[in-house]
Amino acid sequence: MQIIKPIIESCFTKYAILLVLSICLCGCNTNYIEIISDKEIDNNTSRTIDVSKTQINIDELLIRKETxxxxxxxxxxxxxxxxxxxxxxxxxxxxxxxxxxxxxxxxxxxxxxxxxxxxxxxxxxxxxxxxxxxxxxxxxxxxxxxxxxxxxxxxxxxxxxxxxxxxxxxxxxxxxxxxxxxxxxLPEDEAICIAEKSIIDGNINASLLYPDNTWGKRIGESFSMRFEELGGKVINTIKYKKDEEMEINKSIKSLLQIEKSINRKDYLQSILKTKLQYKPYIPNNLDMIFSVGTSKNMRSIKPQFNFNFAEDVPFYSTSHIYNGVINKEINQDLNDIKFCDIPxxxxxxxxxxxxxxxxxxxxxxxxxxxxxxxxxxxxxxxxxxxxxxxxxxxxxxxxxxxxxxxxxxxxxxxxxxxxxxxxxxxxx
CATH class of the missing domain: 3.40.50.2300 (Response regulator)
Known part of the structure; x- marks a missing residue:
């Protein structure tokens, strides 16, 4: 026993335990491993059919407009x-x-x-x-x-x-x-445009954020209708109150499942008694974000997604975020946002x-x-x-x-x- 004790305390064994626990943790995470049953194989077959239908729609969208x-x-x-x-x-x-x-x-x-x-x-x-x-x-x-x-x-x-x-x-x-x-x-024209562009970009699963008012609902519903018509799926929707930044941040964390990732990290740290270098991962069923609001809203919302490690998730909005006046300094927080606008x-x-x-x-x-x-x-x-x-x-x-x-x-x-x-x- 006296011979074994130093071995357990060695750095090598400590990191070996860390590796094993990490593998186990990843194995428990449905974002990394998907177990396919016979029933799910049938579902995947039908999903392929949906994709082919979507492909036809995409081909139609890409046809050059006849003027x-x-x-x-x-x-x-x-x-x-x-x-x-x-x-x-x-x-x-x-x-x-x-x-x-x-x-x-x-x-x-x-x-x-x-x-x-x-x-x-x-x-x-x-x-x-x-x-x-x-x-x-x-x-x-x-x-x-x-x-x-x-x-x-x-x-x-x-x-x-x-x-x-x-x-x-x-x-x-x-x-x-x-x-x-x-x-x-008509703002609905922009919502339809973004739904089509999102599908063309290869996105299937979308999350929506829009103001909790009639205007936001109109745009959100127009996007959802066209997006789903083209084979996409809206996996969650968040309605936010204007200027309630704390609530918006909580909603974003919930959407990205940040708390679950933090809890897993805390659990691992408690076992190892070691502080880990850590970056939360984003659920791999989230392909894109469509967020509606004013320029002021979006200069708050987009940085929060970036802060919560979702800077690489495709982000779309409407022309209401831009008045047409060039201002590089103010609009830095809008970087990487795509939207539809007038030529x-x-x-x-x-x-x-x-x-x-x-x-x-x-x-x-x-x-x-x-x-x-x-x-x-x-x-x-x-x-x-x-x-x-x-x-x-x-x-x-x-x-x-x-x-x-x-x-x-x-x-x-x-x-x-x-x-x-x-x-x-x-x-x-």
Whole structure:
């Protein structure tokens, strides 16, 4: 016994015990070893079928979009604008108008339509009387309004004689009159775009984080629906309250199962009576994270994932994290996040105009609304082509535009990624 005791106390034996315990611990960890029974072999077979279906969908997603060839522009003489030029939404109304004017300036003066603004910032505006006034004055089109309650009102008075292009969407898929078209920055388009990109990137299992409100739920559900349609699986969802950083951190740790890993480490240290070098592992069934929120939210959330050893897990969000203004220092915390956005912010078009807008403190957060204004004109001039070519796209500033069966303009977007604090377009 006296001969054996020094051997047990030797460093060699201590590390041998450490090795054995580590192997045992890994053997107990389902993240490293998967035991397959006969029943599970059948499940794996069905999983292969799902993958093949997904592959077909991926092939469809990667097909190059066929764009509309603009041959005959719709002749337009007069356009009525229903925009808020005063009141709460006046800043948005004014930059949309700026975009409309910019687009019309590309048309020769002889062919440029006449514009008339009807201010919807006035809460007492009578849309019925306003619409009939437009009819009597022989306007060709109406652009606007942007507020949903006003859209619902004007639709009730619409006529085939005066088509309307609203700058927002109603909350339902009710079939409206053929002369009513809906267009805007629909966040669901971004959620669908990210779901498709995630599948193309090879991700199957996703975790979701979004604000505990109607807006967050809309985006989260749109992502889940498209992601699962393409063969993906949402393995968990976290809803967070705004500005509750401690709660968000707890939720992230729970999602990544950090506490389980810490407990295993503590157990091993208690047996060995030795402090171990330690890095928690992330569950290997987590392929990606889709997190929704503002730029402020994401500058808090993404670093917490990095701090909790999930810096290598693919991370996706929406364009709400970026206002289009380059600020490398502030946006360092957004590095490696992919999101969908409008092409206009990243291409070489209208460089001087975009620089002027970015330098303007009051307008720099509204760049995308300028693009909305520009594209509203582009849509009117090509509305007949969009109606005839339902499977083709209009290449525009806010994306590749397509008219669906409900006369809603849907957008296909580009993919952007933060690198060194700067957002740059990357291949889809």
């Amino acid at each position: 509309i060839e603009i041959t005959n522009l719709t002749p337009i003489k007069k356009i009525a604008l229903l925009l808020p030029m005063t009141g709460k939404y006046s800043k948005i109304g004014k930059v949309i108008f700026e975009g409309i004017e910019a687009e019309l300036n590309s048309i020769s003066k002889n062919n440029r339509p006449e514009l008339s603004i009807f201010d919807t910032g006035d809460e007492n505006i009578n849309l019925r009387d306003t619409y009939y006034e437009m009819l009597s004055n022989n306007f060709d089109y109406v652009i606007g309004p942007i507020r949903k309650n006003l859209i619902n009102k004007i639709i009730n008075h619409s006529s085939d004689k005066l088509p309307i292009l609203t700058l927002n969407y109603t909350n339902n898929f009710k079939k409206y009159p053929d002369a009513v078209y809906q267009f805007g920055l 206009w912010l990243y291409n070489n078009k209208d460089i001087l105009q975009k620089k002027s807008l970015r330098d303007n403190v009051e307008k720099r957060d509204l760049l995308r609304f300028v693009a909305i204004g520009m594209d509203s004109v582009k849509i009117l001039y090509n509305i007949n082509s969009l109606k005839i070519n339902k499977k083709k796209y209009l290449a525009a500033n806010t994306g590749y535009l397509q008219l669906d069966e409900f006369n809603k303009i849907r957008r296909s977007l580009i993919i952007v990624k933060f690198r060194n604090g700067k957002a740059k377009e990357v291949p889809f």
